[in-house]
Each structure stands twice: as structure tokens, then as C-alpha cells.
Amino acid sequence: xxxxxxxxxxxxxxxxxxxxxxxxxxxxxxxxxxxxxxxxxxxxxxxxxxxxxxxxxxxxxxxxxxxxxxxxxxxxxxxxxxxxxxxxxxxxxxxxxxxxxxxxxxxxxxxxxxxxxxxxxxxxxxxxxxxxxxxxxxxxxxxxxxxxxxxxxxxxxxxxxxxxxxxxxxxxxxxxxxxxxxxxxxxxxxxxxxxxxxxxxxxxxxxxxxxxxxxxxxxxxxxxxxxxxxx
Numbered sequence: 429x430x431x432x433x434x435x436x437x438x439x440x441x442x443x444x445x446x447x448x449x450x451x452x453x454x455x456x457x458x459x460x461x462x463x464x465x466x467x468x469x470x471x472x473x474x475x476x477x478x479x480x481x482x483x484x485x486x487x488x489x490x491x492x493x494x495x496x497x498x499x500x501x502x503x504x505x506x507x508x509x510x511x512x513x514x515x516x517x518x519x520x521x522x523x524x525x526x527x528x529x530x531x532x533x534x535x536x537x538x539x540x541x542x543x544x545x546x547x548x549x550x551x552x553x554x555x556x557x558x559x560x561x562x563x564x565x566x567x568x569x570x571x572x573x574x575x576x577x578x579x580x581x582x583x584x585x586x587x588x589x590x591x592x593x594x595x596x597x598x599x600x601x602x603x604x605x606x607x608x609x610x611x612x613x614x615x616x617x618x619x620x621x622x623x624x625x626x627x628x629x630x631x632x633x634x635x636x637x638x639x640x641x642x643x644x645x646x647x648x649x650x651x652x653x654x655x656x657x658x659x
Contacts, residue, residue: 448478449486456495456506456595457568459561463596464508467496495592509596511647515639521590522635525574526628528587529615532577533627536619540577544570544616551609560602568595570612574631577619597642604641608634 452472461467472483487504490496498504509517536544547570554563571591575584601608611634618627 444478445482445485448476448482449489451476452483452486452490453495453592456490456592457565459564459595461506463506466503466505469504493589493592495595506596507593509593511642514594514597514642517590517594518635518639518642521587521594522632522639524583524587524590525571525631525635528575528578528580528583529618529627529631530624531579531583532574533619533624534622535579536577540573541616541619544573544612544619547573548609548612548616551605551612555605555609558602560605563605564595564601567608567612574615597638601641604637607637611637 469483473480491498495507496504497507547566550566551563575587611630614630615627618630
């Protein structure tokens with residue numbers, strides 16, 4: 429299996445809180461942190477060359493969005509999904525992604541379609557190299573392009589939030605990457621032909637296949653952390 433490339437995350441000293449928030453989301457998308465693993469805040473201050481304040485501000489936002497869990501006196505970790513949580517997430521995601529794909533197929537620009545093709549080329553190379561981290565990055569970008577193409581800002585915002593909540597599931601997909609690449613190819617073909625129904629059908633089957641995997645994959649015992657009040 430290919431070793432993942434070390435990625436440098438750059439911070440520009442303007443609008444710092446927002447930048448750190450987006451960098452932490454990018455790190456999570458890049459699988460820098462395993463689901464259930466603790467995030468070393470002190471290490472991040474050195475890596476990003478910032479104080480703890482903007483990092484904790486970003487963590488609070490991510491906690492509000494259900495992406496991380498902060499347990500006082502223990503630390504911050506990427507939220508693990510129970511099977512029930514994952515199934516509920518994909519029930520909602522199927523409906524909203526189907527709408528986004530249907531809208532996007534009718535109005536995707538040539539630039540977006542080209543970027544989608546680039547994502548699929550990267551996914552093919554990732555599968556050849558057995559590099560699930562690289563695949564996850566390009567898969568994430570592909571779905572964000574579907575949302576961008578839909579032209580509905582509220583729908584895009586909701587779906588992006590759901591995508592980040594679903595990222596812990598990427599670790600379970602290695603045996604099925606070729607299947608999902610085929611779904612992506614169908615979606616891209618529908619976008620190229622402007623076929624909204626074909627795009628909707630393909631992305632629904634994509635989500636339903638994910639539900640089947642969630643239902644049949646062995647699942648560890650994941651307990652929701654109990655909320656504690658800061659003293």
C-alpha cells in the first residue's frame with residue numbers, strides 16, 4: 429500500500445479563526461485523524477504556528493456541527509459513528525444528494541465537468557496504488573463538485589455538513605472503491621449529457637449501496653460520550 433504524502437497546511441495571518449476552522453476540516457477530510465483518535469491541540473499550535481485560541485474556536489465550531497467531540501479533562505477527538513447514526517445520515521443524504529445531482533446535471537458548467545473528470549482520474553490512480561487516503565480526498569472533492577453544480581447555496585451548505593459527518597466511514601470502504609468509482613462515472617456521464625433523472629438514479633444507487641455496506645460490515649462498539657459541564 430502506498431505511503432500517503434505529507435501535506436503542508438499554510439496559514440495566512442488574516443481572518444485567522446476562519447482559516448484554522450477550514451484547515452482542521454481539511455485535515456479531517458485528508459484522514460489526518462482517525463475516528464475516535466484524540467487531536468493534539470498543542471501539536472497543532474506548533475504545526476500551524478498559531479496560539480491555542482483560534483484552534484479552540486475552530487474546535488467549538490466543529491463540535492457544534494457534530495464532527496468532533498470535546499470531553500472535558502480528556503480531550504478532543506473525531507466523532508465515531510454508530511451503525512444507527514450512519515444509517516440515519518445516509519437516509520437523509522440520499523434524498524438531498526439526489527436533489528443536488530438532479531439540479532446539477534442540468535446546469536453544470538464545462539469547468540465543473542472537467543474538474544469532476546480530473547477527480548475520477550485521481551480515483552483510478554488511487555485504486556491502482558491501493559491508496560485509500562488519496563481516494564478519499566478525490567471522492568470528497570467529487571461530491572463537493574456535485575453540490576457546487578446544483579446552484580442552491582442552502583442545499584450545498586447542508587450537504588457539505590453531512591459529508592464531513594460521514595468522513596469517518598471512509599476507513600471502511602477500501603474493498604468497495606471500484607464499485608463507487610463506477611457510480612461516479614455514471615454520475616459524470618449524466619452530467620455530461622444533461623440527464624437529470626440519470627444523475628439522480630445513479631447517486632441514489634450510490635447511497636443505497638453504502639447503506640448495504642453499513643448494514644453488513646462488522647461494527648465496533650461505539651458509545652456516545654456523555655456530556656459534562658465545565659467546572
